[in-house]
Amino acid sequence: MKKLFMLSMAALMLSVIVVGCRSGRNPMYSNPEAYVVGEDYGFKLLGLIPIVRADYSDAMGDLYRKANIPAGRNVMLSKVTVNRFMSQFYLAFSITKATVEAELIDLDGVDYEIISPETNGTSYGFMLLGVISMVPPSYGGAVDALYENNSVKDKNKYLLTQVFIEDSYRWYFLAFSIPRITVKGQLIKLKSMPKQFKRMKIQPPKKAKPAPAKAKK
Secondary structure (H helix, E strand, O other): OHHHHHHHHHHHHHHHHHHHHHOOOOOOOOOOOOEEEEEEEEEEEOOOEEEEOOOHHHHHHHHHHHHOOOOOOOEEEEEEEEEEEEEEEOOOEEEEEEEEEEEEEEOOOOOEEEEEEEEEEEEEOEEEOOOEEEEOOOHHHHHHHHHHHOOOOOHHHEEEEEEEEEEEEEEEOOOEEEEEEEEEEEEEEEOOOOOOOEEOOOOOOOOOOOOOOOOOO
16 A cells, blocks of 8 residues: 555656646747647546547647637748647556647748649557557648648758647557647748748737626616
């Protein structure tokens, strides 16, 4: 009993350290005004059995909601990073968290042509018994597959806009599952390379003003 208690306390302390390391803005993003992060939370029983998955798709939706991109504006996501990790750990369950981080690049005034209005690429992984990740899928692998599907060789001339991420998995005989990340978007080709891309300043969504109270007669 004492050993079990010590192991539980050690796991709790480790989770606090992990959360501390994950908090705050990623130092790779140099422009805080253009930086945005989307989040989604999940739930695991005993720290292993997923009951509610922290989903990249919902985290991506949260990112766009926070970015509040004006209608009709074509925007590229730069320095995209995706992570899924244990946010909080308790004795019987844990809270998992999925994040999508990026900087917004405004393409207004950039000369380009649309190569494919809707395209996608998928990265596959492998999970044993649905809980032990042997080979995780990756965002970078999905983007590489997208470029390969469109026969892109010189990636410096091509950009991906209107990006969306789908996060899913398929079971096989209850023994293992194949998780996958699919990246969808619009593929464009630059006609001329701008000297510097303009980062878009994030404008938080405006909160609706409460309706004025009616005067009592």
